[in-house]
Amino acid sequence: MxxxxxxxxxxxxxxxxxxxxxxxxxxxxxxxxxxxxxxxxxxxxxGASTANSHTESVALPDFLLPIAAEDQHWQEAAAHWMASQWQGQRQQVEVSIDELVLIQKGPGRYRTVLLDTEMAQVQVESLDYGLxxxxxxxxxxxxxxxxxxxxxxxxxxxxxxxxxxxxxxxxxxxxxxxxxxxxxxxxxxxxxxxxxxxxxx
Structure with a gap:
């Protein structure tokens, strides 16, 4: 050089x-x-492609009963409750007359929270793919x-x-x-x- x-x-x-x-x-x-x-x-x-699945049912709190699925105030209250209960944000909750859905994704995990307005219950499915x-x-x-x-x-x-x-x-x-x-x-x-x-x- x-x-x-x-x-x-x-x-x-x-x-x-x-x-x-x-x-x-x-x-x-x-x-x-x-x-x-x-x-x-x-x-x-x-084992990173296999998930451990866990499903549970959660009762609605008293202030959301009886269900008024078509009432916007009830929908907002239910959406805020779901976001608060599962450490999410209100804008993550998808709202319709039939159901409210909160989907949470994180590294190695996936959770779906579904509030069925006809069944009057919340189903929570969690998938954990491990470390x-x-x-x-x-x-x-x-x-x-x-x-x-x-x-x-x-x-x-x-x-x-x-x-x-x-x-x-x-x-x-x-x-x-x-x-x-x-x-x-x-x-x-x-x-x-x-x-x-x-x-x-």
Whole structure:
């Protein structure tokens, strides 16, 4: 590498510092995303595709009896009660004359609360796919909320910074740089070949 393209000692020092501290900040997150990459690829190995189901009936409170399914005030009271009882939000409750439905989705779990106005009862069905399913959904950011979405974005930015500073530190080391570029090219070519030859179109 020519002297004009060689990074300065100060730039290398900054990159090395960033690389070290970002690697420590990312250690557990990288282990988490690496492990859940395997569990996502093979959910059956860890039982993440099988749910434990639980169903129960819940009596309506006295203030909702007798049922007045066509009355908007009663509908609002019932919707607010359902949201409060199952830690949801009013806008999650779908209201009609025949039934009120609250559907709650979270990492690795799914719950349906159904208030049948004709039967005058509430049926609650809960599905729990277990810890590995929770981790898988966190990996994908599914049903995990806005704060966790920011964690994923921050992790991605830090991983980019970690990778780029690592590559930057190789610039003064010609032999290692050439060898690393060779490895990168080989892995890239293998991934492209696998895509074209093995993945259905």
């Amino acid at each position: 020519s002297a004009s393209l060689r990074p300065s000692k100060k730039a290398l020092s900054i990159a090395r510092t960033l690389h070290v501290y970002v690697s420590m900040a990312l250690l557990l997150l990288m282990l988490f995303f690496a492990f859940t990459g395997i569990t996502l690829n093979h959910p059956d190995w860890f 590995v399913a929770v981790l898988n959904d966190l990996h994908k950011g599914r049903n995990s909320g806005g704060i966790w979405s920011l964690v994923i974005d921050a992790s991605a930015i830090l991983m980019l910074l970690f990778s780029l500073t690592g590559a930057f530190l190789l610039l003064p080391q010609s032999r290692r740089l050439k060898r690393s570029l060779g490895y990168m090219g080989g892995v890239t070519a293998a991934c492209v070949a696998i895509y074209w030859l093995s993945i259905p179109g």
